Amino acid sequence: MGRFLLCGKEAALPYEVEEMDLRLYSAEELACFIYDNLSLIDEDFMDSRLLLFIREELELTELSDKLKELKLPDEQDAALFLILSATGYHTEAELNQFKERLEWRKRKSAEERLKEKADILFDRGRYHTAVRAYRELLSGSADGRMPEGFYEAAKESLANACGQMSEFGNAEKILTELFQENGSERVLHKLYDTCRLAGDPFPEERFAKFADRFSSWAQDFDDRKAAISELISEDPVLGMFEKDGPEAREAFKKYTETKKEEYRSMLE
Amino acid sequence: MDQGLVIGYDLCDDHCRISYYVDQHGEPADLAFSDEENPYLIHNSICKKKGGDTWLVGEEAYETALLGSGQIVDKLLRLVSMGGSATFEGVSYTAEELLFHFLDETLKILYEDRGTSEVAMLVFTMQELNTSVMDAVIRCVKRLGIDRKKVRIISHTESFLFYVMSRPRDLWTNISVLFDLSDECLSYYEMNVQRGQQPNAVRAYRASLKEGFKPNIIETEAGRRMADNIMTQCVERMLSKKQISSVFLSGRGMDNCQRWGVEFLKKLCYRRRVFFIENLFAKGAVYEAADLLREKTMYPYMILCEGRIGVVITMDLWQGGAVKTLRLSESGSSWYESKEEFDIIPDNEPALILKVRKAGERSPQNVEVPLTAFSGFENRKTRIGVTVQFTSENTFEVTLKDKGFGEFRRATDIVTKHEYRIDTAVRSMDGEA
Incomplete structure (x- = not known):
């Protein structure tokens, strides 16, 4: 059975979730964000900035008073649940599920939570903040509390994130270190691809043990590059950027005319 | 009560009258416009003196027009309702502009008489409530610097x-x-x-x-x-x-x-x-104006007459995890002043359900407002701005506007309007034609 939610006030000044480059304008959006992004919520999430937003911008004074009574950050889970139940955005079943997820999260270590956060940021294309999270995670790797392979996976993801931001130099450095630690052929292949992307020479002599792989890696890279180039040239928008001079101007003109026609037919 | 004049303005197409409170507990006094046989009437007409920017009303207006020193236009309310205009010395004036000058000049007579131009409450009363005329009157008084909250328009019946x-x-x-x-x-x-x-x-x-x-x-x-x-x-x-x-x-x-x-x-x-x-x-308008200024009304009755709504409209909504009934109109309230705006988020609902109950009846009837235009969006990611407004005492309009859901989903320009007549809206759920 459905229902209608009566919305609260819309904030004039939104609450900014810096890591996600996201602005929240209402209690409903805040509840939605918390529910869908529990893994991204650190222990400093319930800070004075958020409490001020709830009180001043959303004018939820009753909720704000209740949150003030809690001991934060220790009682952060209670605070998150309070926000969700106060807004009424989620159903009772969803609130129960959220409670279970909070319990499940408590059982994870801080490192596991941090890696999960970093991975989610990476998946959502927030590479810059993902890099920050991976680096923070790896800075504690000397304690060696996590099982084997945990920090290696994090390092590889860090390299991937650097590569996504075209920081190939950093990516190469991290992959080289990682290969020295685990000697993995997969990591070396990734290093090879990164060097090719950056246009840097691949130090074949340092990895002579895998010399018989290099030509197939080279072929594989070239094939993938050719396939991508073909896709780009066929795409009406991306293809324009592959052209130069008068050819580019002609392509842009054609594209603009097509869009104008589409708009005119929409109006009719 | 507020300081300032409490005014009842009988605005008719032929003659107008103004009464006001001198003593809040006594009888309203009538404004005398002239020394004529019946001084409490003023003809609904405006005269523009030639060669200047002087506007005249009443006896002076007619004299000036008779002498050929000015041009006169009457039946201003009819002119406004027709969207008419008049031309004086080659310049065209809209009917609303003429009405503005008429109201300005007549109220000036009152202000001079009472020695103040401060208005505590001004209630216009008209024989028929025509929306375009009412809107024009409101715009005119706003131009005259009178706070909109201090103005009401009611019917003669009221x-x-x-x-x-x-x-x-x-x-x-x-x-x-x-x-x-x-x-x-x-x-x-x-x-x-x-x-x-x-x-x-x-x-x-x-x-x-x-x-x-x-x-x-x-x-x-x-x-x-x-x-x-x-x-x-x-x-x-x-x-x-x-x-x-x-x-x-x-x-x-x-x-x-x-x-x-x-x-x-x-x-x-x-x-x-x-x-x-x-x-x-x-005078009746003055009594109502005075009552509007009181914290608690002196007339604890539901008022049912021309200009007043005869139904209660409610809607059940969820807020903070509990069901709440939102009252969108009250029986006995003015239809012209009746407007409710709020935002909702539908959760697996194809239509809004408004409950419409006629005064004196026990059970409401349901009126469905379809949400078809919003059905393509992800569930619970649509904030809809709802406006419920009466356009006459028997007709109300529901406007739905897509407001998106913050940065999760940007607002589109989807706006839908649905009009309902009280009698058919209530009857339709009975299956009658």
Whole structure:
């Protein structure tokens, strides 16, 4: 059975979730964000900035008073649940599920939570903040509390994130270190691809043990590059950027005319 | 109460009248515009003096026009409703502009008379509530610098109701009636109290009598006899078999009815209390204006008459995890002032359900407002701005506007409007045509 939610006030000044480059304008959006992004919520999430937003911008004074009574950050889970139940955005079943997820999260270590956060940021294309999270995670790797392979996976993801931001130099450095630690052929292949992307020479002599792989890696890279180039040239928008001079101007003109026609037919 | 004038302005197409409170506890006073035989009337016309920017009303307007020193336009309300205009010395003025000057000049007379231009509350009363005229009046008073919150527009029926409710209780125990004669028509008003509801309701209606005649016919002997005859028949037709507590007479034609209506008054006054009231509608408007300024009303009744809504509209919504009933209109409130705006998020619902309950009835009927235009969006990621507004006392409009969901989903320009007539909206759920 459905229902209608009566919305609260819309904030004039939104609450900014810096890591996600996201602005929240209402209690409903805040509840939605918390529910869908529990893994991204650190222990400093319930800070004075958020409490001020709830009180001043959303004018939820009753909720704000209740949150003030809690001991934060220790009682952060209670605070998150309070926000969700106060807004009424989620159903009772969803609130129960959220409670279970909070319990499940408590059982994870801080490192596991941090890696999960970093991975989610990476998946959502927030590479810059993902890099920050991976680096923070790896800075504690000397304690060696996590099982084997945990920090290696994090390092590889860090390299991937650097590569996504075209920081190939950093990516190469991290992959080289990682290969020295685990000697993995997969990591070396990734290093090879990164060097090719950056246009840097691949130090074949340092990895002579895998010399018989290099030509197939080279072929594989070239094939993938050719396939991508073909896709780009066929795409009406991306293809324009592959052209130069008068050819580019002609392509842009054609594209603009097509869009104008589409708009005119929409109006009719 | 606020400092400032409490004003009742009877705005008609032929003549206008203004009453005001001097002493909040006494009778409203009538503004005298001139030294004429009936000084409390002012003709609804505006004159622009030639060669300048001077606007004139009343006697001065006519004199100036007669001398050829100005141009005059009358029946301003009709002109406004038709979206008309007039040209003075080659410059075209909209009807609203002319109405603005008329209101400005007439209110200035009051301000000068009272020695202040501060307004605590201003209630206009009109024979018929025409939306375009009402909107124009509101725009004019805003231009005059009067706060919108201090202005109301009501019907003559409502004014009559407030006037009578301000009389001693024994004058309206049963039915109270009014015969109003103006240049435009002869009207009959009737009001009574309906008990058995919480709160009790006072209901009033107006009927335009087909026997209407122009007040100036009483200038001849034959005209006087005809008028007397007509009114006698009206009394027989409208008042027979009714328990009447009081009868009121008003209007330009009624002010000297003792002269022409001998038989009429004989019939009317038999076992009834009859009163002639100068400026009845303007006074009624003053009583309502004064009541609006009070923290608690002096008239604890549901008011049902022209200009007032006769239904309660509610909607059940979830807020903070619990169901809440939002009241979107109150029975007895002014339709013109009735507007509710709020935002909702539908959760697996294809239509809004409004509950419409007529005054005096126990069960509401459901009115569905479809959300088809919003069905393509992800569930619970659509904030819809809802506006429920009455466009007349029998018609309301529901406007739905997509507001997106913050940065999760940007708003589109989808806006849908749905109009419902009270009678058909209520009947439709019964399956009637």
